[in-house]
Amino acid sequence: MKKYIDLIIGIAIFFYCIMVNLISNRTIAFSETLRFLGILLIIYHFLKIKFKSNKYFIKVNKILVMLVSVGFIIFIFSEVMIIGYPKNNEESTDYIMILGAGLNNGDRVSLTLKHRLDAALKYINGSGSKSYIVVSGGQGSDETISESEAMKRYLIKNGVPSDKIIKEDKSTNTYENFKYSKEKIEEHSRKNIDKNTVKIVTTDFHALRSSMLAKRNGYEDINVYSSKTVSYLVPLFYTRESLALAKSFILDR
DSSP states (O other), X not given: XXXXXXXXXXXXXXHHHHHHHHHHTSOOTTHHHHHHHHHHHHHHHHHHHHTTTOHHHHHHHHHHHHHHHHHHHHHHHHHHHHHHSOOBOOOOOSEEEEEOOOEETTTEEOHHHHHHHHHXXXXXXXXXXXXXXXXXXXXXXXXXXXXXXXHHHHHHHTTOOGGGEEEEOOOOSXXXXXXXXXXXXXXXXXXXXXXXXXXXXXXXXXXXXXXXXXXXXXXXXXXXXXXXXXXXXXXXXXXXXXXXXXXXXXXXX
């Protein structure tokens, strides 16, 4: 069984990615990259058998196995941090900041974004919060309105007064969510961002990286209230987030 583990994992990854896209009825971001990894594992399995006696392949394979082992350890460590990070803080804050997550058909909130908005509504309705709500997200090339506008419409439709909503519509990624929302909050509150308390509403897998990027933008008193990832997307999104965490740690400053 041990000698077939790479083949089994490769096949499992390949068909999992196909299943995810079929269930979602569209190509989910990162699924094609992960499926390519599955194909590589399948190819590697048969190359390993074919060249098992080749001394050059044996040397290269030893180095490859070492690098993969180190990468796997780093991956597990990052996943432990992502999973273990606090995600459901119910303390009251001056502002509630909802992070964008893409639109469907140009102007409709995506499933992930809907879950974030519903989580915010659940918190607001459950706590009676009077916080101002910052909806953060710009307009993509395939979108007819900004994410923040779609989010604002959704919240108003669900009973949130429009005068309690602040739109940030320039950001294109999580780092910029915090960068441009900081300007909006400081302008609205007339205080530096480190003097305001902010609750970040995002998806569970995104909580750690969001908090890290908030800190880099000068936010001090923050906490997170997150929605849950759809069950069949957990392996895909948590794997992608591990790589995104490494990228943000190095590049997003």
